[in-house]
Amino acid sequence: MTFKNISKSKLTLAFISVVVTFFVWQQGLRDSLNRPSVSFDISQKEQEIAELSVQSIPVDLKKFFIINDPVDQINKSLSDVSFEELTERNKLIRIITSESNDPLNNNISKDFEDKNYKFLIDEIEKKSNNNSYKVNSEKFDLFKGDRFLYHLLSRKFDFDDSALITKSFSNKMFFKILAIRLIPLLTILIGSILALKILWKTISLKKFGWKEIKFLDLELIDMVLLIAGGFVVLGEVVSPLFSISLVELFAKNISYELSQSLKIFLGYLFMAIPPLWIVFYQIKSLNGEFTFKKDYLQFNFLPIKYAIIQGIKGWLTIVPFVLLISLIMNSLIDNQNGSNPLLEIVLNNKNYLSFFLLFVTTTLLAPLFEEIIFRGILLPTLSRDFGVISGIIVSAFIFALAHLSLGEMPPLFVLGIGLAITRIASGSLFSSVIMHSLWNGLTFLNLFLLRT
Numbered sequence: 001m002t003f004k005n006i007s008k009s010k011l012t013l014a015f016i017s018v019v020v021t022f023f024v025w026q027q028g029l030r031d032s033l034n035r036p037s038v039s040f041d042i043s044q045k046e047q048e049i050a051e052l053s054v055q056s057i058p059v060d061l062k063k064f065f066i067i068n069d070p071v072d073q074i075n076k077s078l079s080d081v082s083f084e085e086l087t088e089r090n091k092l093i094r095i096i097t098s099e100s101n102d103p104l105n106n107n108i109s110k111d112f113e114d115k116n117y118k119f120l121i122d123e124i125e126k127k128s129n130n131n132s133y134k135v136n137s138e139k140f141d142l143f144k145g146d147r148f149l150y151h152l153l154s155r156k157f158d159f160d161d162s163a164l165i166t167k168s169f170s171n172k173m174f175f176k177i178l179a180i181r182l183i184p185l186l187t188i189l190i191g192s193i194l195a196l197k198i199l200w201k202t203i204s205l206k207k208f209g210w211k212e213i214k215f216l217d218l219e220l221i222d223m224v225l226l227i228a229g230g231f232v233v234l235g236e237v238v239s240p241l242f243s244i245s246l247v248e249l250f251a252k253n254i255s256y257e258l259s260q261s262l263k264i265f266l267g268y269l270f271m272a273i274p275p276l277w278i279v280f281y282q283i284k285s286l287n288g289e290f291t292f293k294k295d296y297l298q299f300n301f302l303p304i305k306y307a308i309i310q311g312i313k314g315w316l317t318i319v320p321f322v323l324l325i326s327l328i329m330n331s332l333i334d335n336q337n338g339s340n341p342l343l344e345i346v347l348n349n350k351n352y353l354s355f356f357l358l359f360v361t362t363t364l365l366a367p368l369f370e371e372i373i374f375r376g377i378l379l380p381t382l383s384r385d386f387g388v389i390s391g392i393i394v395s396a397f398i399f400a401l402a403h404l405s406l407g408e409m410p411p412l413f414v415l416g417i418g419l420a421i422t423r424i425a426s427g428s429l430f431s432s433v434i435m436h437s438l439w440n441g442l443t444f445l446n447l448f449l450l451r452t
Contacts, residue, residue: 010221013229016233017224017228017232018224020232021228021232024237025232025401025402025404029405032404032405032406032407033406038347040081042347042446042447042450043077044074044077045347045450046450049173049176049450050065050066051070051148052147052148052151052169052173053171053174053177054066054070055165055170056170056173056174057174057177065177065181074093074097075098078094088112088117089117091108092112092120092121093149095108095121095124096124096153097152108121116142116143120143120153123139123157127156135157135159137157140153140159144164147164150164151165176450180446180450183442183446184319184323184446187316187442188319188320188323191316191317191318194313194316195317195320208425211425212427213384213427214297214298216286216296216297216377216380218286220381223378223381223382225278226279226378227275227373227398229278230274230277230279231274231373231402235270235273235275238274239267239270239274240267240271242270243267243270244263246266247259247262255351255354257354258351258353260354261351261358262354265357265361268366269365272369275373276369276372279377283296297372297376297377297429298380298429299429299430299433300426300427300428300429300431306426306428307430307431307434308431308434310422310428310431311422311426311430311432311434311437312434312435314418314419314426314432314435315438315442318417322414322415325410325411326410326411343443343447345358346447346448347447350451363437363440363444364437366440367436367440370436371423371429371432371436372429375395375419375423375429376429378398379392379423379424382394388424392417393417396414396415396416396420397416399412399416400412418435419432419436420432
């Protein structure tokens with residue numbers, strides 16, 4: 001890249017943006033190491049659903065769905081974590097499911113702030129001191145909102161929970177565990193077949209079917225200003241100041257969950273505005289005007305059926321590779337940290353309006369915005385200047401890096417490669433938007449099903 005025709009002000013802005021981006025991203029990646037992995041919560045939720053579904057699982061299928069006792073598995077997982085690091089609910093579950101009552105010998109109730117949990121600790125202590133202690137089950141009615149915890153209490157204090165853990169509820173849990181286990185397996189199976197088919201076709205033809213890539217007449221410094229200046233400095237640093245302030249101004253009388261979801265929803269909208277405005281300005285500068293009728297970014301919506309099918313095929317094909325990388329990472333690194341905090345918010349959310357806002361953000365706003373930036377602008381420009389393969393790899397790396405999670409970088413990098421290949425192979429940015437939306441949607445569906 002030559003700088004002779006680039007104004008000093010543009011170079012200065014680009015330099016400042018890169019410096020700020022470096023500090024923002026390195027701090028974000030460092031912070032991700034202090035965020036817990038949501039995989040622990042996901043695994044526990046799955047075991048809780050399995051336990052609540054036991055009475056509805058056909059005998060012939062139990063060996064496939066219940067390999068080990070779910071309650072024992074949960075206790076083992078919780079025992080592998082320092083007691084002080086557990087949430088109050090998990091501390092309580094560990095105490096209830098433990099064969100020994102050693103934790104109670106250390107005045108354990110001081111570790112609980114929730115008065116209802118303190119009450120349970122007192123009851124468990126009475127039980128541990130007198131095994132014949134009988135409790136009135138009505139005392140535990142306030143825990144009926146947490147069916148798994150109520151179920152554990154019924155086992156501990158030997159009372160009937162069938163009025164709450166009904167056959168129909170257990171059936172619902174069975175269908176959940178069925179979906180949680182089978183959907184990923186079917187996706188991996190179909191995706192693996194598609195991947196092998198594409199690989200065989202590529203080897204047979206000795207070439208990959210790239211479509212012609214349309215690119216805007218932008219320079220690499222324009223990419224720096226778009227990603228570093230628009231996406232990071234204005235989008236990730238400046239915009240949240242407005243979105244968070246706006247929510248806090250109007251969120252005094254709404255629930256914490258809804259407030260949290262509004263911050264994410266509006267935060268994403270505000271974050272998208274600066275880089276999209278830069279894209280608008282860049283296109284207008286190149287063409288003298290901006291009109292939505294012109295397909296500047298090669299969305300190629302039509303034929304709509306073709307674009308959607310290509311997106312679905314791209315999604316199915318990349319799933320096995322992303323999950324394989326995730327499995328390798330889990331086997332190499334124990335207790336990976338750095339999960340996207342949005343995953344935990346979705347997993348533990350109970351407000352349906354809040355859930356809807358998160359759904360719109362993850363499956364509609366995020367795929368559209370990120371595909372415009374990374375596969376609509378960045379990928380074609382890099383492919384033009386450095387070649388298609390380099391363009392795919394570099395754009396995928398920046399895409400993974402922008403999510404600010406060291407633990408999730410490898411699978412996100414592979415996903416970025418898949419999105420870029422789908423974009424180029426289909427010749428349609430809309431296909432990669434569909435693929436991205438399906439990926440986020442599958443993750444969202446899994447988290448939704450895991451709620452007990």
